[in-house]
Structures are given as structure tokens and as C-alpha cells.
Amino acid sequence: MMLTQAPKGTKDVLPKESYKWHYIEGEIRKICFEFGYHEMRTPTFEHTELILRGVGETTDIVQKEMYTFNDKAGRSITLKPEGTAPAVRAFIEHGLHFDTQPTKLYYITPVFRYENVQAGRLREHHQFGVELFGSPSPSADAEVISLAMTFLKRLGLDNLKVNINNIGCQECRKNYNEALKNYLKDNYDKLCDVCKDRFERNTLRILDCKEKTCQAIVKDAPVITDYVCENCKNHFEGLKHELDILNIPYEVDPHIVRGLDYYTQTVFEIITSSIKENLTICGGGRYNNLIKEIGGPDMPAVGFGLGIERLILTLEARGIEIPKPKGVLLYVATIGDKAKDEASKIVFDLRNKGIPCERDLMNKSLKAQMKYANKIGAKYVIVLGDEEIDSNKARLKEMETGKEEDIVLSDLYKILLQRV
RNA sequence: GUGGAUAUAGUUCAGUUGGUUAGAGCGCCAGAUUGUGGCUCUGGAGGUCGUGGGUUCGAGUCCCACUAUCCACCCCA
Numbered sequence: 454m455m456l457t458q459a460p461k462g463t464k465d466v467l468p469k470e471s472y473k474w475h476y477i478e479g480e481i482r483k484i485c486f487e488f489g490y491h492e493m494r495t496p497t498f499e500h501t502e503l504i505l506r507g508v509g510e511t512t513d514i515v516q517k518e519m520y521t522f523n524d525k526a527g528r529s530i531t532l533k534p535e536g537t538a539p540a541v542r543a544f545i546e547h548g549l550h551f552d553t554q555p556t557k558l559y560y561i562t563p564v565f566r567y568e569n570v571q572a573g574r575l576r577e578h579h580q581f582g583v584e585l586f587g588s589p590s591p592s593a594d595a596e597v598i599s600l601a602m603t604f605l606k607r608l609g610l611d612n613l614k615v616n617i618n619n620i621g622c623q624e625c626r627k628n629y630n631e632a633l634k635n636y637l638k639d640n641y642d643k644l645c646d647v648c649k650d651r652f653e654r655n656t657l658r659i660l661d662c663k664e665k666t667c668q669a670i671v672k673d674a675p676v677i678t679d680y681v682c683e684n685c686k687n688h689f690e691g692l693k694h695e696l697d698i699l700n701i702p703y704e705v706d707p708h709i710v711r712g713l714d715y716y717t718q719t720v721f722e723i724i725t726s727s728i729k730e731n732l733t734i735c736g737g738g739r740y741n742n743l744i745k746e747i748g749g750p751d752m753p754a755v756g757f758g759l760g761i762e763r764l765i766l767t768l769e770a771r772g773i774e775i776p777k778p779k780g781v782l783l784y785v786a787t788i789g790d791k792a793k794d795e796a797s798k799i800v801f802d803l804r805n806k807g808i809p810c811e812r813d814l815m816n817k818s819l820k821a822q823m824k825y826a827n828k829i830g831a832k833y834v835i836v837l838g839d840e841e842i843d844s845n846k847a848r849l850k851e852m853e854t855g856k857e858e859d860i861v862l863s864d865l866y867k868i869l870l871q872r873v
Numbered sequence: 874g875u876g877g878a879u880a881u882a883g884u885u886c887a888g889u890u891g892g893u894u895a896g897a898g899c900g901c902c903a904g905a906u907u908g909u910g911g912c913u914c915u916g917g918a919g920g921u922c923g924u925g926g927g928u929u930c931g932a933g934u935c936c937c938a939c940u941a942u943c944c945a946c947c948c949c950a
Contacts, residue, residue, distance in 0.1 A: 458923090458944080459940070513948055517874075535950090564950085571944075580950065690933055711949090736950065760950035790909060827910040838908065852910070 461574025495539035501529035507538025509714025532565035536582040554587030584756035585590035591691030611771040615703040619689035622679040629680035752827035780830020783810040788838040
């Protein structure tokens, strides 16, 4: 029955593992605060037109991976397939470009792509993204790259490699496209079908083709860095200089072009090289025309996106432990109805004072209550029966050591405060 | 969109050439210890064998379709 099955390509995060997400999200918020980025939340769906314009009609996303539908008023709506276009839309809509620049934003958002499912590739996945609007400087590129690198390192990832490339501005891209087309023309028949199609529509992407025959052809193709204009060249040199200063190791890979149309000048990927394979864990670049393209001012921007599911998988594959949260501080075990009422009051009062504590809600035996306390990771247990209530005294048991001590019940809060 | 593998308890998996009542580990519940957890031992609950059709005296097992999962390709995060 479909009733009890999540749709293809979606995943539930169960209580057992939600702590992983809390941890990652916490680290994201921490580093973004330190780097001076502020959160922006945009809607789950946008007008289809925004995605078409923003992401680009020739991309795979737009051509075959969009979740698009008409709402009741007949508007074409699309679940956002990435975070940049919506962020740019919101930036323009709310006039953030009239503020002092730069504008530095981040987001954690679900994104949707209708594609075949594989490990770390879902139809709904979650992305951490960073966008820096307003600065044309290579220092901005370096800053977002350094943020991503620092973030991944802090989580414990090693063997990180940054691949960068310069794909120029619209002007130099035109020249390069021509040169590339000229070169490929002679080998057109040998290209794979997909690339034949790309030849007219999106020549650059042929560089990215994984077909062996295409790769062989591409190997001797003209290199884009030879065709970029003075300005773009300087920008790229500036970026390399900044990365050197920050001690971030990088490699220039003339074949990365990224899947999105809006990139200009810098594109980059962060690869984690494991024993088995290299995995792109983060990708981004500069998009100097997108804001204008969507109807805003002529303003440069740079950013990246990072898939959180894939990140968690990578951490686990490396055996990197995500810190587990602590259990409750106190479990109040009870014997009898009188004790239940008393425990109810005590627990409610302690919780109000900020002490995380639990008590029995299942009418379990004392033994079962102890088991439960152990299971939920209670640091202390107190057993309440008629005796304790009448004498206002009880034994506070430390679960890890098994040691017990006599305490006065009314001092419980004071004692716990000292133990936190 | 293409190709391959798989689908049995909450979970990970056994299940012989098709043959009575479908099993195990872990988890859950209880007892051993009637007011004290972890370790151990004992017992218990839990399954329309993914869904629908077909072959057969008889299907978890064979055939078909659908759905989902995993892997690879395409592409990307």
C-alpha cells in the first residue's frame, strides 16, 4: 500500500538520527555567524518563469528535472530545484540592493529535482547555500570558498581539494565558444548524441561529457583560459592569489563548467577524495549577470551550494562521529499512586526551571522504569515511594557509577543545579 | 530516460527440486531479582512472505504486470 510509503526519492528523518541534522545545522549557523552571513528563507515553490530564467533553459534541471504544476488559479508553479534563483528574487523584491553592500546570505532549504534515485541523491534533498551579492572582487570568491572549506574541515573531513576554473564573462565566452565550435566541427560525427545536441545549444558542456570518445576529442580542444579577456584573467589571478594567502590548496581544472547556465568567471568544486572515488560535495561560482537577468540592478554575485544528505553520508563513510546529544538529567521513578502525583509535580516544576527530566507515563514496574531511565540516558534517577514522600528524603542514584546518596527531597533542584 | 539486482517480523537476514503450523540474531514486552538499570538466562508478543494477476491438487518458492528499494549510466548536490 502506498498509504504507508513515502514517495520515491524522499526520506524521513527519524528521531533516532535527527541529532545529526541538528549538529550540522548548528555548525552551519555558527560558521555563517562568524563569517558574517545572515539567514534568508525563501518559499518552497516559485513561479516557474523565475526558475526558467534563473537556472537557464538549456540546463538538465529545466529540461527534465522540474516539479512543475498549475495551481488552482492557473499559475505555473515549480518546487525550487536550487536556492540561488529564489534568493536573488527575494533580494531584488525587497530592495536589499539599496542597502549598503555587500549582502551576505545563507540558507538551509529543501530542493526538488525529478531524477533517478541513488545513494545521496534524492528527489527532495536539503541544501546549505551561501550567496554574496554586490562585490566584483576576487576576495569575495575567496571568502565563500574559504567558508565552505573551513566548514567541511571543522566537521572533520580531510583530503579536501578545491578545483577552480575561469569560464570568463559573456564577452570572452563568445570568443571561446567560437574557437571551441571551430575545433569540434571537424570531429562532430564522432561526438556522442547528447553532445551533438549540445553543440549548438550549449557547447561548453561538451567539455564535461564523460563519454570516452568525447573526452578524447576534448583533450586537445582549445583551453578557455587562453580566451578570457584581460579583466577576467585578472580576476582569476586575484582569486588564486587570495587562496594562496589563505593557504587553501587548489587546482585549476579547465574542464569544470558546472551544470547551471548563470555562472561567469569563477566556477569551483570541492572534492573529497576517498579511497574509492572522488565525490563532489560542494559546488559554486560567480554569477555576475543573474541579478540583472531576473530584473534587478547590474550587480555581481558569488555563492555555493552543498548537499546535506550527501555530506552526512560522506561523514559516515569516513567514520567521523557526529556528537550525540546528552540524555535527560533526571528520571523520577515511582511506586504507587501517591508517588505518581508527587512525581508529576516535581517533574513539572523542575522542567519549568530548565532541568530536563522524565517520569513514567506507561505504568511500568520499578524495574522497567529503571531500564527505561538507562535507555534514555538519564544521568540520575530518584525513586519515589510512600516512604520518601512521608520523610521528605530520597536516594539520588548516579547511573554511570551506580552510587547512591541520601538527599532531602526539597533540595533536589539545588543539588541538580550543582551537577549540570 | 537506459541497464542490472532485490522486495519474507519493528530491523538485519535464513527459508532445500514447489509439499503440513514460515525461522534466527538484534529490538520490544515479561520473568529469574514481589523497591533499583547495564551483563546473563528463560519465556512471550509480533508476518494476508511488496501489490495484483497467472500456472498448479498445492506457491514465500515458478511466470507476467505494477510499485518501491539498491547499484551503474546520464547529470548533479
